[in-house]
Amino acid sequence: MMIAKEYFLNDDVLFLAEDLIGKYLFTKIGGQIAGGVIVETEAYKGIDDKASHAFGGRRTKRNTTMYEEGGRLYIYLCYGIHHLSNIVTNVAGIPDAVLLRGIFPTHGEELMLKRSHKKIITDNIGIGPGKVSAILGLTTDFDSTPVTSDLVWLEDRHIVIPESEIERLPRVGVDYAGEDAKLPYRFKLKNIDSISKRI
């Protein structure tokens, strides 16, 4: 069952980043479905978060989507190569977002394998924010696309994950953010096996 828009309007982006672990993310692009279980996320919290593109209330062409109403994708290009996908949360005007850092493939593995340019499926084919976008077929073309549509959507299939199985870590690649670089805003499933056995 698709997760409805209201879910993403929650003003606690840290709660959502953790709660999204274990939820399913799907895309249907070119009529082909790909999807998997979210296993790693990072929270970016409003205009006071030095690691965020919206720090200090910055509004640019790139980050416009962060200020839109929760429930859309914010996708941007990183290092000139990688498309990184976030889910915008909170009400319009407050730039909270959850970066998708890892999924465990469950649907359309064949398609995802092709998109990954690898030879064989491995457990880490969807680990890393660039790879999440790559195997799901998400590019900056999908920036601002609702995650409550036939193209991109989330599902709660009621996988129960004990809090003890989720690690809280500092975010990756945000050393420039000073003190905020140390905040434990990254959520990661300790071992993917605990998921793969439950599917």
Added chain:
DNA sequence: CGTACGATCTGCT
């Protein structure tokens, strides 16, 4: 207009 650099990944050592 010019410049610096990034919410990364891969391959080679």
Added chain:
DNA sequence: GCAGATCGTACGA
């Protein structure tokens, strides 16, 4: 463990 890829974006002049 480390360098290189690779280019859009941000920002200052």
